[in-house]
Amino acid sequence: MLKVLKFGGSSMASAAQYEKVKAIVEQDAARTVVVVSAAGKRGKDDHKITDLLYLCHAHVRYGVSCDAVFGMICQRYLEIRDALGLQTDLESELAAIRTEMENGMSEAALASRGEYLSARLMADYLGFDFVDATEWLRFRMDGSVDREWSYAALRKLAAGRKLVIPGFYGAMADGSIRTFTRGGSDITGALAAAALDADVYENWTDVSGILMADPRIVEDPEPIPRVTYSELRELSYLGAQVLHEDTIFPVAEKNIPLNIRNTNDPSHPGTLIMERFDEDAGGDDERRFITGIAGKKDYSVVSISKRGLSSEVGAIRKVFEIFETLGLAVEYTPNGIDTFSLVVSGSKLEKVLHSAISQLEEKLAPDRVEVTKDLAIVAAVGRRMANRPEIPGRIFTALGREGIRIRLISQGPCEVNVILGVDGKDFAAAVRVLYDSFVK
Numbered sequence: 001m002l003k004v005l006k007f008g009g010s011s012m013a014s015a016a017q018y019e020k021v022k023a024i025v026e027q028d029a030a031r032t033v034v035v036v037s038a039a040g041k042r043g044k045d046d047h048k049i050t051d052l053l054y055l056c057h058a059h060v061r062y063g064v065s066c067d068a069v070f071g072m073i074c075q076r077y078l079e080i081r082d083a084l085g086l087q088t089d090l091e092s093e094l095a096a097i098r099t100e101m102e103n104g105m106s107e108a109a110l111a112s113r114g115e116y117l118s119a120r121l122m123a124d125y126l127g128f129d130f131v132d133a134t135e136w137l138r139f140r141m142d143g144s145v146d147r148e149w150s151y152a153a154l155r156k157l158a159a160g161r162k163l164v165i166p167g168f169y170g171a172m173a174d175g176s177i178r179t180f181t182r183g184g185s186d187i188t189g190a191l192a193a194a195a196l197d198a199d200v201y202e203n204w205t206d207v208s209g210i211l212m213a214d215p216r217i218v219e220d221p222e223p224i225p226r227v228t229y230s231e232l233r234e235l236s237y238l239g240a241q242v243l244h245e246d247t248i249f250p251v252a253e254k255n256i257p258l259n260i261r262n263t264n265d266p267s268h269p270g271t272l273i274m275e276r277f278d279e280d281a282g283g284d285d286e287r288r289f290i291t292g293i294a295g296k297k298d299y300s301v302v303s304i305s306k307r308g309l310s311s312e313v314g315a316i317r318k319v320f321e322i323f324e325t326l327g328l329a330v331e332y333t334p335n336g337i338d339t340f341s342l343v344v345s346g347s348k349l350e351k352v353l354h355s356a357i358s359q360l361e362e363k364l365a366p367d368r369v370e371v372t373k374d375l376a377i378v379a380a381v382g383r384r385m386a387n388r389p390e391i392p393g394r395i396f397t398a399l400g401r402e403g404i405r406i407r408l409i410s411q412g413p414c415e416v417n418v419i420l421g422v423d424g425k426d427f428a429a430a431v432r433v434l435y436d437s438f439v440k
């Protein structure tokens with residue numbers, strides 16, 4: 001049994017958090033590979049070390065002294081080390097970073113030092129070996145990860161050892177450091193889990209899993225106990241933010257379960273993400289048809305009406321071509337017999353609206369083109385909704401009862417989600433109504 005654990009910034013923010021991490025790791029002998037983030041915020045008004053590192057780089061670039069900012073970074077790590085009674089020689093590490101900075105260190109190399117220092121400290125604290133991400137995580141020229149090379153390298157390095165690895169960065173073939181986009185330590189953890197064929201990838205953060213709805217809209221929403229990778233894609237696309245969006249692919253590909261856990265509440269089982277769940281047929285959360293509710297505002301709908309449109313060969317292709325050349329992604333396409341609608345980002349459409357309409361007029365000669373602005377999309381996502389003919393009806397009844405007008409409806413054949421368009425002003429109310437009727 002092998003478990004790969006990733007601890008996010010809040011789990012690495014202070015000596016007290018390091019103590020919690022150690023207790024978690026030592027609780028289970030299978031927890032042998034630990035990936036860490038840079039120190040995050042200790043409270044609302046605190047700073048993330050990675051933000052400070054980017055800030056340092058900007059100071060140096062514009063010739064402004066970064067002493068104060070760099071001092072904050074040094075202080076944080078030295079404080080953690082001293083409070084834990086570790087002997088790690090951070091002074092030389094910090095001095096080396098300072099010198100490199102003055103010699104034109106790249107932004108990526110500097111930004112990566114937060115994870116590097118965290119991993120050095122955590123390795124000493126746990127008594128694990130430190131393995132630098134540059135030793136195994138290899139980027140190609142196009143910015144993608146060379147998985148084959150990286151997996152083989154990590155497998156070799158990890159054999160029979162307990163490791164701490166810094167997240168967020170790796171190296172190009174020439175050795176230069178490259179980072180993922182922000183929040184990328186999640187991806188490092190997923191790659192390490194995939195490389196080592198881990199039994200589970202535990203992603204430790206400061207919430208007890210993925211919440212069923214946005215806590216800014218629904219008060220105290222419950223966490224999702226189990227979610228499939230495809231449900232999670234739907235939920236994240238529409239705004240549920242827990243993991244970096246590229247985290248899923250490496251683990252999903254190898255069918256490795258991903259477990260989101262809370263460092264501050266380690267006995268909570270969190271959210272388990274898997275390809276599918278065998279117990280769905282009669283499992284413990286059977287009463288729950290909906291896995292989660294997500295949504296986004298700022299959509300517009302372009303509706304094209306023309307008599308005979310549905311039998312006009314190539315008409316839909318022409319519409320898509322127009323939107324493609326304008327660089328507008330079409331997210332949903334609800335349609336009627338002679339009406340075809342495209343749901344697109346409202347702010348993006350605004351920039352090219354005149355061109356879009358004039359091209360549609362010219363190439364399609366429609367009877368009418370209408371634009372409906374300020375629409376929100378709300379989606380009820382749930383694998384258990386399939387084969388439940390009563391679910392869409394219940395959704396519509398619940399919204400209708402609250403006087404929420406449904407502007408568009410879309411449900412795919414796999415029945416994993418019901419997508420509704422509502423007026424922007426009804427967005428929060430629609431999410432709340434769905435939560436209250438299906439979860440509470």
Ligand code: ASP
Pocket residue numbers: 008009037038048050051114167168181182183184185186
């Ligand atoms: N420290 C990096 C960031 O703040 C990466 C991470 O934490 O995942 O974006």
